[in-house]
Amino acid sequence: MSLTNADPLEAAKAARLGSRKLAILPTEDRNAALTAIHAALAEAKDEILAANARDLASATKAAESGVLSQSLVKRLDLGKKGKYEDMLQGILDVRRLPDPIGRIGVRTLLDDGLVLERKSSPIGVLLIIFEARPEVIANIASLAIKSGNAAILKGGKESTESFIAISNVISKALQSTAVPNGCLQLVVTRDAVGSLLSADRYIDLVIPRGGNELVRMVKQNTQIPVLGHADGLCSIYLHADCQIPMAVRVIVDSKTSYPAACNSLETLLVDEDALKTVLPAVAEALLSQGVSLRCDYTSKKALSSTLDKHQAVFLQDASDEDYKTEFLNLILAIKTIPKTETPEKAVDLAIDHINEFSSHHTDAILTSSKSIADRFLEAVDSASVYWNTSTRMADGQRYGFGTEVGISTNKIHSRGPVGLEGLTIYRWIIIGEGQVSMDYGSGAKKWKHQRLPVGDEEAIAQDEEELRMLKEFRAKRMASS
Amino acid sequence: MSLTNADPLEAAKAARLGSRKLAILPTEDRNAALTAIHAALAEAKDEILAANARDLASATKAAESGVLSQSLVKRLDLGKKGKYEDMLQGILDVRRLPDPIGRIGVRTLLDDGLVLERKSSPIGVLLIIFEARPEVIANIASLAIKSGNAAILKGGKESTESFIAISNVISKALQSTAVPNGCLQLVVTRDAVGSLLSADRYIDLVIPRGGNELVRMVKQNTQIPVLGHADGLCSIYLHADCQIPMAVRVIVDSKTSYPAACNSLETLLVDEDALKTVLPAVAEALLSQGVSLRCDYTSKKALSSTLDKHQAVFLQDASDEDYKTEFLNLILAIKTIPKTETPEKAVDLAIDHINEFSSHHTDAILTSSKSIADRFLEAVDSASVYWNTSTRMADGQRYGFGTEVGISTNKIHSRGPVGLEGLTIYRWIIIGEGQVSMDYGSGAKKWKHQRLPVGDEEAIAQDEEELRMLKEFRAKRMASS
Structure with missing residues (x-):
């Protein structure tokens, strides 16, 4: 060195x-x-x-x-x-x-x-x-x-x-x-x-x-x-059925625990039905921690009527630019997901917003419904996608990697x-006995292409009992072939 | 479409x-x-x-x-x-x-x-x-x-x-x-x-x-x-102990079975001790298939004294450029690996040449010694590294992938x-119950980081028979628990 x-x-x-x-x-x-x-x-x-x-x-x-x-x-x-x-x-x-x-x-x-x-x-x-x-x-x-x-x-x-x-x-x-x-x-x-x-x-x-x-x-x-990644514009979609304490905890952590970090929350999408039920407690907690809230028309109107007057005066108007901005600071853009015929359609609107505006880094949904969550987890095209936890979880140490060299939004490798x-990468190694390519193909020898054990029984077995079974099975088959 | x-x-x-x-x-x-x-x-x-x-x-x-x-x-x-x-x-x-x-x-x-x-x-x-x-x-x-x-x-x-x-x-x-x-x-x-x-x-x-x-x-x-890859400059190192029939078969296949392919042989490295023992039969076979041999001084001299006169006249002199050239045609550059105190040192010279001049696509060694082969397989930094088989094996269909989109010499992804x-790539998904990042870390809760079974029998089973067995075993155990 x-x-x-x-x-x-x-x-x-x-x-x-x-x-x-x-x-x-x-x-x-x-x-x-x-x-x-x-x-x-x-x-x-x-x-x-x-x-x-x-x-x-x-x-x-x-x-x-x-x-x-x-x-x-x-x-x-x-x-x-x-x-x-x-x-x-x-x-x-x-x-x-x-x-x-x-x-x-x-x-x-x-x-x-x-x-x-x-x-x-x-x-x-x-x-x-x-x-x-x-x-x-x-x-x-x-x-x-x-x-x-x-x-x-x-x-x-x-x-x-x-x-x-x-x-x-x-x-x-x-x-x-x-x-x-x-x-x-x-x-x-x-x-x-x-x-x-x-x-x-x-x-x-x-x-x-x-x-x-x-x-x-x-x-x-x-x-x-x-x-690596250029931007960390992370979003949370707050579904109307989310319990208030969970919404407050997760959103406050996502926004305030380290605002300068790439995995911090920048955009909050809120179901119209949650504007006067779940959102007020979330907004109160955020405002009391000094977070500026940049709201669209509908959410600002709803919050203005539910928050204390001395808090409501701090609400700001969001511009289109705010939904494309990684603030890296105590600022949060809030956008309403309008009521639709079915809850699935509302999720799709949230998914579309995220696939269009997020930086494909980390996005989360807060909901008590498994089917709504599954729809979100399946369709959001980001490196990390969460259900009921903070965007701040996106971190090598938290994932169990010890530490990280960075967070990638690439679509290849890592x-x-x-x-x-x-x-790491890999090399392909072939060990032969003089076989050549002309031996195989149309009218010639056929490839076997048989998967061999890599000595990975420990890695794949769910427990000791299955490990024993798997090893016995493979040994028996090796002996008989 | x-x-x-x-x-x-x-x-x-x-x-x-x-x-x-x-x-x-x-x-x-x-x-x-x-x-x-x-x-x-x-x-x-x-x-x-x-x-x-x-x-x-x-x-x-x-x-x-x-x-x-x-x-x-x-x-x-x-x-x-x-x-x-x-x-x-x-x-x-x-x-x-x-x-x-x-x-x-x-x-x-x-x-x-x-x-x-x-x-x-x-x-x-x-x-x-x-x-x-x-x-x-x-x-x-x-x-x-x-x-x-x-x-x-x-x-x-x-x-x-x-x-x-x-x-x-x-x-x-x-x-x-x-x-x-x-x-x-x-x-x-x-x-x-x-x-x-x-x-x-x-x-x-x-x-x-x-x-x-x-x-x-x-x-x-x-x-x-x-x-992808820009070049396919593949090499074979012919160790002195290689059996003549294997050397002939593998080198002829590597060079002549499809000369325009990226996995065809372009440079042959030959132990000095093999110049008059193994190489003549190889050269004879190549020349009779119309391959031009571009030889360094030592190998040309040796071949000139062992080949038939009417074949020897076709031997050409290699220039430095020839060892950097992907001919994609019936031309082969031949270079002598000089005698060294130990066989390991000769392998190292071959490895050094390949790591310097090959395009890191596919390189092979022909030898009957496992320790010599292991040294080569470990140190050659190429996408595919072979022992005793043809460089033409580098192919998705031959590897069992059905077909291929191409061959990559990249050091990332594939x-x-x-x-x-x-x-393919992957997404990381977390499913939680409202846990947040502030819950963990110095003085707070500890991460468990416990590997769980992936329940993915299709991915781990070696073949259909094992898959059936594994599914039955797991189903039976689920039922009894």
């Missing part, structure tokens, strides 16, 4: 070379590297937080003069309660997970003595470009090493102090491990992004972590595949929170 | 709308559409081959005057023995395969009453751009419909007649099925590629099927993810031959 001011192309080349060695390191060596990183970061907490405080001070100043957004400042803060501990815990969680590399996914008997296998492998070299969120360095480092990938990290100038502090600690920690030098490249050179994005010879995947301007810039300037599995 | 001369953006929009309906069609409806396509194409064979013959005649003329490459002409020919039948069989094979959509891949208990599921879904809208190979239309149509994806097909001008003939047949066949109009768009408008490549709002994935110029053009002109699974 090196913190480099050198030519970014050299960094990329070094990462490529290192990646070949890292890819064949045994599991224990990769886990030992995570242990070393965790210990060093725990040890250096005060020093790193001091560096982060300096970044935070400059950023706050820049935000006051309007140069930087408030939401970026919030994402920068590593001192926020529990954040540093979560970062450390993420490293241990990743270490505990099974090795994602070298797994056989498919095994097929093509013909006698001709076996095809699909075996998981690291992707190669990752380029991660991030703006704020200094904890990303630790997340990426642990996920990359565990999955056998080399990583080049390029931080934004807002987090430079934190970046250098964390980098130095990780760098020193890795020196005593088997991870080859060069596998983690921390680039602080200014203006390095352009040449890194053109290094498709050395880099296999780019993961931008930042606002949508960064993501768009990256997509427009590279032929390397890009994993979708939603991306952990270890999203950083 | 429509064969359109209209605005390509309208075609893309129609495909997007159709895709939403196709995505929720039941399996039987999608299979019935394949039955209809198969019957119609079988019925119309003469008519389609007549159209193909017209394309072939123009292309042959163009090739004679040097405007078109010979390899393109070869790929265009649908009348080649067995090709039409293979195309028809591919449709039936795809129909027979289990439905790739709606499968639960992961089910995790996040907490009591809070369950996360990963469910497979169609990607959405595919854009397939191809030059020759008219059978691609039938392959793509069947794979797309079976996997619930809409597809826009744009053919090259060389295959226009075949394209229109096949399109009309498929179009008529689909009218009697449940597949929504618009789900298959066959674009014959000239110059439509540019606007289709910019339609990232409607199109989720581009699959170029053609020469590397087409692939590079596509990559440079779109922000939509691209699946690698190698791409069939149904490569045309």
Whole structure:
């Protein structure tokens, strides 16, 4: 690992070379590297937080003069309660997970003595470009090493102090491990992004972590595949039959628990029948937490007549633009779903709005009806779709991945929170005895195409009893064939 | 399905709308559409081959005057023995395969009453751009419909007649099925590629099927993810201990069975110790099939002293460029791997050459030593890596996928031959009871993250017999509990 001011192309080349060695390191060596990183970061907490405080001070100043957004400042803060501990815990969680590399996914008997296998492998070299969120360095480092990938990290100038502090600690920690030098490249050179994005010879995947301007810039300037999301415009559809306490809890959490996060709620769709029954309690709770409510005509009218006067004065009018906006702040757009002949038609209107305006990141429905929920879960085309829980659940740690390299709204490879599995690909391996293609086909030999066990009984059996049965069944059949 | 001369953006929009309906069609409806396509194409064979013959005649003329490459002409020919039948069989094979959509891949208990599921879904809208190979239309149509994806097909001008003939047949066949109009768009408008490549709002994935110029053009002109390969520079490493008959069979098949194919052999790496033992028989067989051998100094010298004089005169000198060239023709570059202290070091030289010069498509080793083979299989970073079989095995039909949309050298999503699974993605679904993110984390509730059975017997059973057994076992246990 090196913190480099050198030519970014050299960094990329070094990462490529290192990646070949890292890819064949045994599991224990990769886990030992995570242990070393965790210990060093725990040890250096005060020093790193001091560096982060300096970044935070400059950023706050820049935000006051309007140069930087408030939401970026919030994402920068590593001192926020529990954040540093979560970062450390993420490293241990990743270490505990099974090795994602070298797994056989498919095994097929093509013909006698001709076996095809699909075996998981690291992707190669990752380029991660991030703006704020200094904890990303630790997340990426642990996920990359565990999955056998080399990583080049390029931080934004807002987090430079934190970046250098964390980098130095990780760098020193890795020196005593088997991870080859060069596998983690921390680039602080200014203006390095352009040449890194053109290094498709050395880099296999780019993961931008930042606002949508960064993501768009990256997509427009590279032929390397890009994993991530530009926007996080998440919606909740509040069905009229939802219990009030659940609606209040879930919507307040979705909107207020971390407004600068990509999985926070931005648009609330409300059944017309819920405007005077469920919505008032929700609006009251949101207003009391300082959330600005931007309402369409119908919902504003209903709320104005039900809320206390001193609260109702704060209601605002929504513009069309508000339903296309990721506020990343304490603002919520509210839209009424009009009454229809059947409840199904109302769900379809909500689904259509979401498929048209949401960013296909995370969308939820609140209802007590299973059939209504199923319709929604089936038709909403987003990376994560929820019934009766907060949009804030969209997160690698919460999904059980330990931590994440990011959240993807791509329709290929990895979708939603991306952990270890999203950083792997596979190779197809065939072991034969000299068979050739001309042996098969019209009028010649037939393919067998028989699925073979991959030794996965443990993974697929529901319990011990079924496992025993399955193993016996397969053994008996192998013996008789 | 429509064969359109209209605005390509309208075609893309129609495909997007159709895709939403196709995505929720039941399996039987999608299979019935394949039955209809198969019957119609079988019925119309003469008519389609007549159209193909017209394309072939123009292309042959163009090739004679040097405007078109010979390899393109070869790929265009649908009348080649067995090709039409293979195309028809591919449709039936795809129909027979289990439905790739709606499968639960992961089910995790996040907490009591809070369950996360990963469910497979169609990607959405595919854009397939191809030059020759008219059978691609039938392959793509069947794979797309079976996997619930809409597809826009744009053919090259060389295959226009075949394209229109096949399109009309498929179009008529689909009218009697449940597949929504618009789900298959066959674009014959000239110059439509540019606007289709910019339609990232409607199109989720581009699959170029053609020469590397087409692939590079596509990559440079779109922000939509691209699946495929530019080059197919495949290599074989011939280790000194390989039995002569196997070496001859595998190398001749790899080079000569279809030289215009991307999985054909282009570079042969030969152990120095094999130059006068195994290589002469291989060279003799290749020369007698009209293959030009471009040899490095050492291998040419060895062959000159062992081959018959009237054969040796045909040996050519290799230039550096030859080891970077995908000939797609009866030409083979031969390079010597020099003797080293240990056999492992020689393998490493071969691995280094392949990782540097091959196109990471398909590479093979011929050896009788398991440890040598394992070293090679582990370290070669290509989509397909073989031991003792022909590089021509890299093919969706041969892998058991029925047919393929193409072969990918991408390091994300799908690698190698791409069939149904490569045309799917997934959504993450959470079903809760009102739990919110603030309930969990430092000092609050702990996540359970417990793997639950996916109850997906179809996905896990190796074959019909095991599926029956597994379902019976589970049903019996459910009844008794």
